[in-house]
Amino acid sequence: MSFLDMEQVSFTYPGRPDVVQRVDWRIGQGQFHCLVGRSGCGKTTLLKLAAGLLQPSEGRITLHGAPLAPPGPQLGFVFQSPTLLEWRTVLDNVLLPLSLSHKPTSQEVARAQQLLALMGLSAGERHYPRHLSGGQQSRVAIARALVGEPAMLLLDEPFAALDAITREELQDDLLALCRLRQTTVFFVTHDIAEAVYLADRVAVMDCGRIRHDLQVELPRPRGRQIRYSPAFNALCAQLRAAMDGGAP
């Protein structure tokens, strides 16, 4: 049974053409799916629909066979920018999703500290976000999304503003963290290599529709050597052709 199931989902802002048109997409438990496309093709809207931040104007979205619950800590969401609260310490920022519903238990604090340690940030947990670099802030945002142990993680171009090397490190961190608890991931990006490196399956979106669907059969765990392998490059070329509208 699929985990997240979108059936004939459309979304329209009043008085404008459809932003998302009759999209069908299924994500299985523990899978990592990427959604690529040019700016303005409706990727972010589709992700917000999957998160329950927006309601589809047509079609339906189910999670585990049940209608999508209103947004809450059961889903992890990482935005384009880290959006940390600059008046809270790094640790408090990570604990924010939990502290909205209750005072975090010592177990939960330990979990947050463990997440930060996995991200190589344990030394900075008492610092304020402005002391951190852009890459470190993105790491904190990921830790915040994972602290509630969500079954599903949704990410909206979280690494777009980072330099290439930091981005690669974060991609590896993200893969490792998601494997740890078999988190299901839906990741939006416009970076072809990023999509191929991270995903089990890539959806290509254009003008509100999913045009192509690419299986990525690369072995896991993936490491740096894969980024330069011929199979990787072939997949990137295939994805690029698909984005240009050619045959996948």
Place this chain on the structure above:
Amino acid sequence: MSAGWRRFGAWALLAAGLLGWEFLARAMKLSALVLPPPSAVLAALWQGLRSGYFLPHIGQTVLELLLGLTAGCALGLASGVLLGESAALRRLLMPYVVTSQVVPKLALAPLFIVWFGFGMTSTVVITALICFFPLMENTMTGIAQVDARRLELFRMLGATRWQTLLRLKIPAGLPGILAGFRVAVVLALVGAVVGEFIGGSQGLGALIIASQGMMDTPLMFAVLALITLLGLGLYQFAVALEKRLLKSRMTTLQKEIKK
């Protein structure tokens, strides 16, 4: 130039100004009624402080100021939050808010004396009214202009409206709110002193009017000096509060400016 030298320069300028004033007042043989030399002002100040003559007046002004400031800021904060939260309320009340903003609040002082009588109540009401607006305006703006991405984050986390207000909007608007407080503190002193001009028998403002009646200009200057010191103290308090509450988000540049 190091910070120490700059501070020394500022004090040296003050000393030079006072000396020049003293020299001019003596050289031109100005009557103490028009411009008393600083030495005469200092003597009046010392005399008043030593004899305890100033004490009840200072106490009265400080009391009115604190009461007015507290009431005005509390009301300003509360209305700012209400208006910032509710766009409908804002649309309804904004024209009135703007209109009441441009009414010179001090011009209402005589009316308050009719309503509340001579004495402390009128002065406290004027002070509160004058503090109310900067705080309300800044709170409203700060709360209504929270970053849309952060609001989306809180929506994603399933936060209630109350949580979003307390944990996002007010902290995010805090720099603006505190800037409003800094303005309110200075205006509060104006409100208290002018209130006493018109309706007070005690307080530093009333003392200025009394010294005018007694043609005791050195006393007037001495009281002015006291008011200035009071204002400086309040302002420093507001700055210290700001520094403390915003410590975590100040950049190095802002820290340098605040020094």
